[in-house]
Amino acid sequence: MREVIIVGSGPAGWTAAxxxxxxxxxxxxxxxDEPGGQLMTTTDVENYPGFANGIQGPELMDxxxxxxxxxxxxxxxxxxxxxxxxxxxxxxxxxxxxxxxKAVIVSTGAxxxxxxxxxxxxxxxxxxxxxxxxxxxxxxxxxxxxxGGGDSAMEESNFLTRFASKVYIVHRRDAFRASKIxxxxxxxxxxIEVIWNTEVADILGVNEGRxxxxxxxxxxxxxxxxxxxxxxxxxxxxxxxTKLVEGLLDLDEKKYIxxxxxxxxxxxxxxxxxxxxxxxxxxQAVTAAGxxxxxxxxxxxxxxxxxx
Amino acid sequence: xxxxxxxxNFGTDVLKSAIPVLVDFWAPWCGPxxxxxxxxxxxxxxxxxxxxxxxxxxDENMDTPGKYSVMSIPTFIxxxxxxxxxxxxxxxxxxxVLKKVESHY
Numbered sequence: 070m071r072e073v074i075i076v077g078s079g080p081a082g083w084t085a086a087x088x089x090x091x092x093x094x095x096x097x098x099x100x101x102d103e104p105g106g107q108l109m110t111t112t113d114v115e116n117y118p119g120f121a122n123g124i125q126g127p128e129l130m131d132x133x134x135x136x137x138x139x140x141x142x143x144x145x146x147x148x149x150x151x152x153x154x155x156x157x158x159x160x161x162x163x164x165x166x167x168x169x170x171k172a173v174i175v176s177t178g179a180x181x182x183x184x185x186x187x188x189x190x191x192x193x194x195x196x197x198x199x200x201x202x203x204x205x206x207x208x209x210x211x212x213x214x215x216x217g218g219g220d221s222a223m224e225e226s227n228f229l230t231r232f233a234s235k236v237y238i239v240h241r242r243d244a245f246r247a248s249k250i251x252x253x254x255x256x257x258x259x260x261i262e263v264i265w266n267t268e269v270a271d272i273l274g275v276n277e278g279r280x281x282x283x284x285x286x287x288x289x290x291x292x293x294x295x296x297x298x299x300x301x302x303x304x305x306x307x308x309x310x311t312k313l314v315e316g317l318l319d320l321d322e323k324k325y326i327x328x329x330x331x332x333x334x335x336x337x338x339x340x341x342x343x344x345x346x347x348x349x350x351x352x353q354a355v356t357a358a359g360x361x362x363x364x365x366x367x368x369x370x371x372x373x374x375x376x377x
Numbered sequence: 378x379x380x381x382x383x384x385x386n387f388g389t390d391v392l393k394s395a396i397p398v399l400v401d402f403w404a405p406w407c408g409p410x411x412x413x414x415x416x417x418x419x420x421x422x423x424x425x426x427x428x429x430x431x432x433x434x435x436d437e438n439m440d441t442p443g444k445y446s447v448m449s450i451p452t453f454i455x456x457x458x459x460x461x462x463x464x465x466x467x468x469x470x471x472x473x474v475l476k477k478v479e480s481h482y
Contacts, residue, residue: 100412102470109408127408146416148470164472194449194466203407206435207448279446300448
């Protein structure tokens, strides 16, 4: 049986791996089906300490991975489908393999929330995108909308103006919840126009096989209208990836893993949680990394106690 | 071995290929494309002889992605006898890609 298995490859997972590896506990890390996590679809990361000039999201994940590899973290590029409690530890399974360990660190993060429309699924990759940094390129001189009002909506909108002729931000309230600096940057951008108090009721173009427009609903007057548009980017927050541990670990009402305050401990001894999967409040790369360190130290202590 | 497809060789290497072809539309600036690169390389090795696997850089080749309405990357399209038989978008594991690939041998 292995000592520690880490599930997830964002800043929390890689930081946990560095600490576990340096404690000579030979971590095994599963990268999952979104390797690198949310930062892989982020451009400039300007608030991660240690990078005076900022760093690109994928670049940051790349160096974190390299650091974990340097201390001999074993990496499996697979998606974990189940975790079970067994005598003396846990059983972690992918579609093809089953591995056992004494402790498990869950750092499965959060994934971008979708609008939840049938047309969104149909038109995904045909004008509907979940990654502005990947797909902005395909919208040169076209008009697009970004749905949302937080930092990621601001960042994506600003990024998209490099390509799109016009970016409309559709927001269901009359104010953004984004940080001041991001709001200012957005409001100053001449290519961005905000459509307040409005939500996307439907995306049009299923028959054409590409996005041709959207159906907008005014949330105050409850009126709908059609708008011609070629691209739809949703930036309406994230959902924790906790399907894997549902029924095993205690989750809060928003489905985040509950940890004992001030620790990474879950309700099951030997299972630890770190990063966005247990953090509905801060959700920063640096807080994820910090909690990854906590999980590694908690796991190390747990294993030492078991050995006594 | 993974192939490199371009607008120029697409007709002969993909559309006229004797065996099915998986084309990975990607670009260097796309994070998920980068993390899929090693996955696709392994798929290429496992599918050797049964399916041709290769990538097309959408930054250097504009015609083919345009023709097939590629608007998100990574987009993966499987061609058989010059026709599109499967298409999927975004990150996934090697097992998931292999499942799709093997269903078109």
